[in-house]
Amino acid sequence: MSMPESALIIPGLKAGKKAVVVFFVTDCPTCQLALPYLNALNRDSVQVIGLSQDDESSTREFVKQLKITYPVELDHGWKMTREFDPQSVPAMYLLDERGHVQSTLVGFDKKGLNELAKALQHPPIAPDDDGAPAWKPGCGSRHLEPEAENSAAENSITFLRRAGDPATRITLRGEEDTYEYCQKQFGDALPVVPPTVEKVEAMVKASGLAAETVIARIPPFYGEATVEKIAANAVMAGCEPAMMRVLLPLVRAACDERFNIHGVQATTHFAAPLIMVNGPVRQELGFWSKQNVFSNVARANSSLGRAFQLILLNIGGGRPDTIDMSALGNAGKFSFCIAENEEENPWEPFHVTRGLKREQSALSLFAAEPPRGVSEHNAPQGKTVLETISFALATVWSYRMCLMPEAIVILCPEHAKTIHRDGFSKEQARQFLFENTGIPVRYFDPAERAEGTQLIANYKEITIRGEKCYQKFRAPESISIFVTGGTAGKFSAVIGSWATGPAGSQMVTYPIPDK
């Protein structure tokens, strides 16, 4: 971190006292998390000053909502920001009595906050057990954002604004076929419905929000997903206007940093975001959860999945012919949306397992490999069905790679029924799969240097059917059970993950607002 050589005149700062100066932006989740912790430090002997890189109205709202008790100033034209030159925000500077920088702290870091408090002879301000993570990276400082060529003013804020620009209107005068034009410019590889002004306006109206409202910025290009742009892609994918109710939380979920859509879009792996829908919205909007659930069977599933993919391509920039460099791709990149067959599920629905109420509609997102089928038509016992599935589970990512992968087990209603009949709760079925999925130790020869072999020091040895194995998964939570599909056919499926946990993509579940 570069530091100004000499003391600076910071608005609101009185000389002769130690001070903490914190630069922030209002829409940064890490700033929202970190800044309230500094309330505790603002007392007679220490000054805390917030310097906002945003405009007055969003800063006022930020201070009010987060109950910030120390003075906050606007950093007009990012003047002070440029002096301190932080790479990201929140950026905190501890200044001595003469205004010289003593130490800096970037992002949210409990250890760092407590060290900052200690330097000010204050007890720790960030307890381990308050529910917040130990560490969370911040967002880019606004002054370092690449300025768009076509942005209006010199210092226009192009990062995480509340209201974006209206979408350009393109008038086609018949020189080229409208369908050809739209497919070529904005399609996947298939024709799209032209996003006419009337159709897009109807879609925007159904959202109940202003057209320019920014829902998220979508990596890897960080395009602004305004309601209007989302609506235009929804029209192209063939969505009905009521689908906006699902699309907006879906875009928010995708841009949740836990999901890491940046990595999912840019990886050479197979991963594509799989949308899993639960709750009353299934009936209300016609999401299909029976036979052919992964196929081309219902407008709701297919159009939502396709709209989402078009949003990722057109707004996020993850085009499959350039930025998305997946070695083999995934058929789910056309559309990848399933709903749970809650009516045939003998256990609680998936979104209830994920912590929501049964009557709450919800969507979950998982960075998914394509499904691989598991046939088991002979075994009469639920336990044997689970064992059959465990053999498929052992192969996700690759056979000898343990601990890192996660998986969704898609149970068909017939298998779910058999397993339930034999007394397994959903949790017990998951536990059984966890304990019985492993790879025999004899398949690991370090000399071969095969993928997964280099990590055996971390693997746990267990015994399965009398054979020494390495346990495939790191925890029962690495396996999720989702019941869907038709009531005839004992075909389940296993879906592998991309890289998981905080260093990869974590599954997210978002509520869908009621009608």
Place this chain on the structure above:
Amino acid sequence: MAITIVHPGNEKIPKAATPPPRLASLKGKKIGLLDISKPGGNIFLDRLEEILRAKYGAGEILRTRKPTYTKNAPPQVIEQLRGMDAVIEGLAD
């Protein structure tokens, strides 16, 4: 017949960053080697470091590493590389 559609894509075209001038020589230069944490990256960068020292007479070589290849480098890692004459980001797979 004219038809008007709504632009569905990202309309903000980022300005291309201007690369710094090319170094005339690597002799005595400070070189940062950034490992993105893919398996094998260290093997590749170890060899590169040897070559940079032996063949090109590079000066200080600073090795650093992203916590995960799946995400952008955190600011702490970028900060470490500030002041280098050149940075080589090591990809491996």
